[in-house]
Amino acid sequence: MRTTWEEAGWERLGAGVGRRRMPGWDETVGAVVGSSGVLIVDTGATIRDGAELRRQLRDITGQNVTYVALTHPHFDHVLGAAAFAGVQVFGAAGLDEFLPRAQDDLRRDAVSHGVDPDTAAEATDLLVRPHHLVSGERTVDLGDRQVLLANVGPGHTAHDLVVLVPGTHGSPEVVFCGDLVEESGEPQAGPDAIPGRWPAALDRLLALGGEEAVYVPGHGAVVDARFVREQRDALSRRFGVSRH
Numbered sequence: 001m002r003t004t005w006e007e008a009g010w011e012r013l014g015a016g017v018g019r020r021r022m023p024g025w026d027e028t029v030g031a032v033v034g035s036s037g038v039l040i041v042d043t044g045a046t047i048r049d050g051a052e053l054r055r056q057l058r059d060i061t062g063q064n065v066t067y068v069a070l071t072h073p074h075f076d077h078v079l080g081a082a083a084f085a086g087v088q089v090f091g092a093a094g095l096d097e098f099l100p101r102a103q104d105d106l107r108r109d110a111v112s113h114g115v116d117p118d119t120a121a122e123a124t125d126l127l128v129r130p131h132h133l134v135s136g137e138r139t140v141d142l143g144d145r146q147v148l149l150a151n152v153g154p155g156h157t158a159h160d161l162v163v164l165v166p167g168t169h170g171s172p173e174v175v176f177c178g179d180l181v182e183e184s185g186e187p188q189a190g191p192d193a194i195p196g197r198w199p200a201a202l203d204r205l206l207a208l209g210g211e212e213a214v215y216v217p218g219h220g221a222v223v224d225a226r227f228v229r230e231q232r233d234a235l236s237r238r239f240g241v242s243r244h
Contacts, residue, residue, distance in 0.1 A: 003059040014171030034142020035064040043080030050080025071178025074108040082126035089132030092159035155201035183220025195239035200231035
């Protein structure tokens, strides 16, 4: 007997679409289920997180995860990817070259946020580089549904990827935004952010998702297009970016 989304601690967003807010750093992990494949959006902060997510999705869907989409290269979103051996991994163009260079920074960042040093070292030693790079848009076929991966950045980082899931059976379109959008706090602009281009990235995100879509931030509760527009305008004011 399969486990339901809710029993596994996931939030069901539509037919075959769910997300989990992970403990610790509240990062969102998403999942999209089709007749011939399952795509996971981000993989948690440790290999143990990734292994738990992989097992949960098998219990929920009756299928193995077949694809991974990494929204951006921060430890809480990518370090669980080593648990998905044999799975095809997608990332924004350039992520395959960036991740090996960022290995030490990712480990230090994870440890500074409370990850056990040995656990962080293991995850970064086994860091997974994307097999498929997205420079514009790319469709992933899950059998009875097509999922769109779009490189809308840079913004939060130089390698921001979003995942758009078309609505089915009366469910709205769902957009997994990564940390281009955050609800539980002010968007984090670290040293790898590109603030001057972040508002434009959100313009592209809104153009793809439209007014009726459900937008899923990298951290926090699900939001709507109005929230994304307001966050875009706040980022423009915060960083002195003119949109005219």
